[in-house]
Amino acid sequence: MNAIQKTSRRGFLKAGALAGGGLVIGFVVPVAARMALAQQAQAATTAFFAPNAFLRIAGDDSITVLLAHSEMGQGIWTALPMLIAEELDADWSRITVEHAPAAQAYAHTGFGMQMTGGSTTTWSEFDRYRQAGAAARAMLVQAAAARFGVPVAEIRTENGEVVAGDQRVRYGALADDAGKLAAPDPKSLALKDPKAWKLIGKPTRRLDTPEKISGRAIFGIDVQFDGLKTAMVARAPVFGGSVKSFDATGAKAVPGVRDVVQVPSGVAVIADHYWAAKLGRDALKVDWDPGPNAALDTQALHAEFAKLAGTPGAVAVQAGDAAAAMATAAKTVEAEYTVPYLAHATMEPLNCTVKIDADQCEIWTGTQFQTIDQQVAAKITGLKPEQILIHTTFLGGGFGRRATPTSDFVNEAVEVAKAAKAPVKTVWSREDDMRGGYYRPAYVQKAKVGLDADGVPVAWQQVMVGQSILAGTPFEPMMVKNGIDATSVEGVADSPYIKGTPAHRVDLHSPKTNIPVLWWRSVGHSYNGFVMESMVDELAHAAGKDPLAYRRQLLKDHPRHLAALNLAAEKFGWDTPLAKGRGKGIAVHESFGSFVAQAAEVSVEDMRDGSRAIKVHRVVCAIDCGPVVNPLTVAAQMESGIAFGLGAALYSKLTFRDGRVQESNYHDYRVLRMSEMPKVEVHIVPSSEKMGGVGEPGTPPIAPAVANAVFALTGQRLRELPLRLAANDTAATSAAKS
Numbered sequence: 001m002n003a004i005q006k007t008s009r010r011g012f013l014k015a016g017a018l019a020g021g022g023l024v025i026g027f028v029v030p031v032a033a034r035m036a037l038a039q040q041a042q043a044a045t046t047a048f049f050a051p052n053a054f055l056r057i058a059g060d061d062s063i064t065v066l067l068a069h070s071e072m073g074q075g076i077w078t079a080l081p082m083l084i085a086e087e088l089d090a091d092w093s094r095i096t097v098e099h100a101p102a103a104q105a106y107a108h109t110g111f112g113m114q115m116t117g118g119s120t121t122t123w124s125e126f127d128r129y130r131q132a133g134a135a136a137r138a139m140l141v142q143a144a145a146a147r148f149g150v151p152v153a154e155i156r157t158e159n160g161e162v163v164a165g166d167q168r169v170r171y172g173a174l175a176d177d178a179g180k181l182a183a184p185d186p187k188s189l190a191l192k193d194p195k196a197w198k199l200i201g202k203p204t205r206r207l208d209t210p211e212k213i214s215g216r217a218i219f220g221i222d223v224q225f226d227g228l229k230t231a232m233v234a235r236a237p238v239f240g241g242s243v244k245s246f247d248a249t250g251a252k253a254v255p256g257v258r259d260v261v262q263v264p265s266g267v268a269v270i271a272d273h274y275w276a277a278k279l280g281r282d283a284l285k286v287d288w289d290p291g292p293n294a295a296l297d298t299q300a301l302h303a304e305f306a307k308l309a310g311t312p313g314a315v316a317v318q319a320g321d322a323a324a325a326m327a328t329a330a331k332t333v334e335a336e337y338t339v340p341y342l343a344h345a346t347m348e349p350l351n352c353t354v355k356i357d358a359d360q361c362e363i364w365t366g367t368q369f370q371t372i373d374q375q376v377a378a379k380i381t382g383l384k385p386e387q388i389l390i391h392t393t394f395l396g397g398g399f400g401r402r403a404t405p406t407s408d409f410v411n412e413a414v415e416v417a418k419a420a421k422a423p424v425k426t427v428w429s430r431e432d433d434m435r436g437g438y439y440r441p442a443y444v445q446k447a448k449v450g451l452d453a454d455g456v457p458v459a460w461q462q463v464m465v466g467q468s469i470l471a472g473t474p475f476e477p478m479m480v481k482n483g484i485d486a487t488s489v490e491g492v493a494d495s496p497y498i499k500g501t502p503a504h505r506v507d508l509h510s511p512k513t514n515i516p517v518l519w520w521r522s523v524g525h526s527y528n529g530f531v532m533e534s535m536v537d538e539l540a541h542a543a544g545k546d547p548l549a550y551r552r553q554l555l556k557d558h559p560r561h562l563a564a565l566n567l568a569a570e571k572f573g574w575d576t577p578l579a580k581g582r583g584k585g586i587a588v589h590e591s592f593g594s595f596v597a598q599a600a601e602v603s604v605e606d607m608r609d610g611s612r613a614i615k616v617h618r619v620v621c622a623i624d625c626g627p628v629v630n631p632l633t634v635a636a637q638m639e640s641g642i643a644f645g646l647g648a649a650l651y652s653k654l655t656f657r658d659g660r661v662q663e664s665n666y667h668d669y670r671v672l673r674m675s676e677m678p679k680v681e682v683h684i685v686p687s688s689e690k691m692g693g694v695g696e697p698g699t700p701p702i703a704p705a706v707a708n709a710v711f712a713l714t715g716q717r718l719r720e721l722p723l724r725l726a727a728n729d730t731a732a733t734s735a736a737k738s
Contacts, residue, residue, distance in 0.1 A: 023057040023136060023175040054100070055084055055132045057140075061160060061172035063088070064096050068106035068125065069116040070368055071099070072395030072402070073640070074695045075633035076121050077208040080129050082629055086199045087133030087192060090171070091160030097207055099392035102370035113371035117403050117519065119592035119693020122629055126691060127191075134189040136178075143177035144169060194627070194688075203632045208394070220366040220393045223353045223425060229258060231416045231426045232277040234284055235266040238659035239437060240291035240514055243267060250283035260284065261419040265408075268416045274427055293514045294659040298442075301513060301656070302338065305444035305465040309336065313463060313507035314483035317493040320503030325459035329450025333542045335535060337447070338720040339527040341654040342440035342520055343663075345671055348396020349433045352413035355423035360387045365410060366395030368403035372474075376407040380414045399644070400519040404438055405473035434669055435661040439654060440520030441467040443527050447535050449501075455543020455550070457497070460504040464489060466527075467517045468510040484508055487519065491528035491591060491700065496558045497536055515656070521644055522696040525591035529700025530649075530707070530721060533587035537708040538717065547708060548574055548586055560595045560624050561588055563685045567622035568597035571683050582617070583713025587704040593692025594625040595685075598642070600678075600705040604714060604725060612725035614650060616678040616706055621698065623684055626691035634694050635682040641698020642680055647672035649703035651722050 056064040065081040081095050100106045106114045109124045137157055144162035145152045147169065155164045160171050194200075211217035236242060246267050248260035256276025261268050267286055271277035326332065352365040354377075361381045367373050370390050378385045395402060402409075413426040428436065443466035450459035468485035470476050479486045484493075489508055498504045520526055540550035548569050555561045565588040578584055581603050588597035601618040621638045628634055651670030655662045663669035707718045716725055 023139065023171075023179040024055070054129070055088075055136055057136065057171050057175045057178075059172045059175050061091070061094050061170050062096055063090050063094050063160075063171070064098060065129075066098050066100040066106075068100050068108070068114060069121045070366065070370075070392050070395055070398070070402075071208060072116070072366065072368070072398040074121070074637060075206060075630065078204060078206045079122050079629045079633055080125055081207065082199050082204060083126065083129035084133035084136075086197055087130045088137050089157040089159065090133070092199065094160060095207065102374045102388065102390035102392075104371075107371065113369075115371065115403065116368045116398070117400060118523075119594070119695040119697065121693075121695075123593065123626075123691040123693065126627075126629075130191050131186055131189060134191055135183055135186070138184045138189065139178040139181045140171055140174050142181055143174045147174070147177065200629055201627070201631070204630050205632070212394075217394050219348055219396045220353070220364060221348055221351045221396070221427065223364040223393065225423070227423055228353065229270050229272065229420065229422055229424045230274045230277045231268045231270045231420070231424045232274075232281045232429070232432075233263065233266045233268045233412060233416065233426065234281050234286050235432070235436065236288050236291070237435075238288075238290040238293050238296070239516060240293045242289045242291060244287040244289045246287065247285040250285065251280040254280040254283055256280075259420060261416070263412065263415040263419055265412045265415070268419065268426070270416070270420050270422075270424060277427070278429070290659060296514070296656045296659040298340075298655040298657070301442065302444065304511065305442070305509075306336065308465045308509045308511065309444045309446040309463045311463070311509075313465075313509040316464075316484045316489040316506040316508050317498070318505040322459050322461045322503045322505040325503035326448065326450040326461065329458055330453045331451045331455075331542060332448060333451065333535075333538055334446070334448045335538060335717075335719055337443075337445045337531045337534065339443050339530065340652075340721060341442045341515065341517075341656075342648055342652050343434050343654055343669060344397070344399040344401035344438075344440075344520060345434065345652070345666070345669060346395075346397030346399060346401055349430050350401070350409040350428040350436070351425060352410050353423070353425040354413045354417035356381055356414070356417050359383075360389060361414065362389045362391065363410065363414070364391045364393060365413070366393050366398070366402055367410065368395070368398050368400070369405075369407060372405065373407045373410045376411050377414045380411065380418060399521040400523070401438060404518060405475065408438065430666070431664045434654075434664055437516035438518040439515065440526060441469060441515075441517040445531050447531070449535070449539055451539065451543060455539070455545060456553070457501040457539065458503065460498050460501040462492060462498070462505075463507045463509070464492065465509040465511065467513060467515065469517050469519055469523070471510065471512075483510070485510060487524045489528070490524040491589065492524075492532060495532050496561060496590075497532060497554055500554060500557070521641070522591055522699040525589065525696070525700040526645070526648070527721075529587070529589040529591070530703040533589060533701060533704030534707050534717075534719065537585070537587075537704070537711065541711075547712075551586070551588060555588070560685075560687070560689060561590065561597075563687070564588055564595040564597040564622045564624050567683050567685055568599050568620050571622065571681060572599035572601075572620040574599065581713075583709040583711075585705045585708025585710070585712055587701040587708065589697075589700045591697045591700055592695075593690065594623055594694060594697040595692075596621065596623045596638070596697045596701050598622075598701040598705045600702070600709045602706055602709040602713060604710065606728045610727045612728055614706065614710060614723060614725065616646060616650075616676075618679045618681075619702065619705070620681045621683070621701075623682070623694070623697065624687045624689065624692075625684075625694050625697070626687050626689045628684060631684060634684055637694040638682045638698040639680050641696065642702050643672050643677055645699035645702040646676075646678075646706070649706055649721060649723055650676075653722055
């Protein structure tokens with residue numbers, strides 16, 4: 001990327017029709033009634049075509065698919081083009097892909113804004129992208145009929161060609177003629193019967209792999225052009241802190257540093273390149289006002305949360321009289337579960353490049369929230385939203401961090417470029433990223449369950465305590481009702497275990513801590529899956545029943561849970577004894593419209609220092625996500641979700657002391673390492689049910705599956721993440737003596 005070409009959005013959308021013409025297929029998003037983070041899509045009520053390009057067919061036979069969403073490793077760079085190519089009968093070797101510009105035409109069918117998240121991309125686009133392919137095919141067929149002088153009914157298409165008898169023509173040769181035709185009424189489009197699919201449902205290698213292997217892929221941090229400066233921002237070490245004063249003398253003495261400016265988030269050092277910016281920031285002297293959060297402390301927060309968990313809160317769901325039913329129970333089981341704050345820890349740290357001119361602002365970044373970024377940049381620059389051009393690059397990991405309602409890292413980068421009066425790429429170090437906020441919130445939950453003589457729950461009480469990720473955001477009016485943040489209680493309030501208990505009540509406390517929190521891969525399910533599946537395992541043992549058999553009993557009226565559970569158990573070989581020193585555990589959880597079960601095989605190693613390390617050897621995963629577009633993507637996302645969740649289960653934890661985040665990089669905020677990745681087997685449940693997501697549902701079951709396996713092996717019930725076994729006193733004593 002050696003130069004920037006100024007292009008209006010309209011010009012960008014028309015680009016496929018320039019230089020010889022071509023066929024541009026456009027359409028408008030069908031808006032669904034339900035909002036983000038809902039579990040299942042509703043049928044679109046309207047759908048029509050308009051000149052907003054999602055598909056271009058050029059005269060050279062190339063077929064370009066524009067993604068309304070961001071590719072951050074989840075595989076939509078391949079899955080969405082598969083949908084178009086299927087209905088178009090395209091030559092797959094001619095498919096290329098681009099990120100779409102920021103425009104309302106690309107708004108999410110459920111959100112009403114352009115974004116990527118909530119494991120929604122494939123199901124939200126399943127009809128829209130197939131319709132685009134079908135529309136293009138219909139127009140090509142109509143153009144061919146006119147050229148061949150034959151009825152449309154006598155024409156067929158295959159592998160990028162239109163065929164009538166012994167006449168055939170490539171799509172590219174018909175592109176100009178087809179581009180002059182009116183788009184068909186979507187109601188007239190007959191989409192293929194699934195039995196006729198040649199591409200959808202077939203294992204398909206990713207289109208972005210060659211670029212990423214060769215290094216040609218452009219991530220946000222790779223953006224470079226003549227005249228571009230690099231900035232690093234010194235931010236308050238305590239959330240809510242502010243600059244009292246600063247001395248830039250040392251920073252400006254660093255070779256390559258060009259300017260030092262104050263911006264709303266701190267003080268920016270602007271330089272010729274990253275290293276100069278970093279050294280300049282190191283030499284910068286800032287006197288900080290720590291603000292009201294200088295005493296923030298993790299242990300104190302946990303004590304506060306635990307105290308609240310013993311009191312009634314806002315009622316998320318209830319049925320019957322749980323307290324009265326509890327008094328009649330033959331046995332009760334009580335437990336307290338705790339999970340920590342977590343960073344997203346993406347491989348590519350945050351970054352954003354901004355160039356501001358008199359009549360437009362261009363932004364290059366890996367973002368999940370194009371529409372909000374556009375609106376925020378417009379407000380800062382004084383331009384109109386349509387004058388903000390966002391070039392979405394590949395994302396080196398997102399997990400929700402690049403989808404902030406405040407657009408924090410884009411907001412800051414625009415402020416820096418505005419203050420610098422020059423194009424600037426603002427880059428965060430990993431330490432900045434780790435300590436810069438927007439974390440998965442910490443939670444404490446207390447559960448009490450009453451069992452009858454057969455071990456079946458008759459009463460269930462649960463109190464949840466943790467921050468709301470939606471309070472104070474534009475999503476609050478839609479997703480927070482009567483004090484209940486739907487994302488806080490998902491996977492608990494709607495759990496089949498709780499719903500199946502005659503008398504139940506779930507309460508929620510949402511304390512404010514001034515720690516900025518955000519969705520993190522699988523959102524509330526990331527901790528609620530651990531709590532619920534661990535608690536059910538406790539109930540199984542209290543009832544004297546096999547954990548798998550017990551789940552089957554409680555889930556007898558939930559066929560999709562059972563299908564995933566049974567497939568995972570079968571492929572794991574649940575009834576086959578393990579080798580000595582190995583334990584097994586199982587968990588099943590629904591999230592984002594998909595049902596995932598995982599069985600884990602673990603061992604425990606006594607370390608020289610007295611600690612005991614958990615090793616996960618094997619995970620067998622089964623998923624029912626409804627119809628599958630690309631089985632390879634599903635398998636990859638399950639493996640990815642397991643790796644992500646396993647790192648959090650075994651290692652990851654953020655702590656605060658004196659208002660400051662203590663962890664800084666991968667050495668003290670551990671994620672799973674390659675050598676620790678278990679063998680993973682993924683099995684897909686054949687299903688024609690409503691399509692769910694796959695990006696996030698693989699994460700919730702892994703922590704409870706491992707914790708349950710550890711209990712089966714050691715008898716220790718671990719109720720806190722990351723999982724820590726009690727020390728081996730003998731080994732610890734021996735190590736101390738040596």
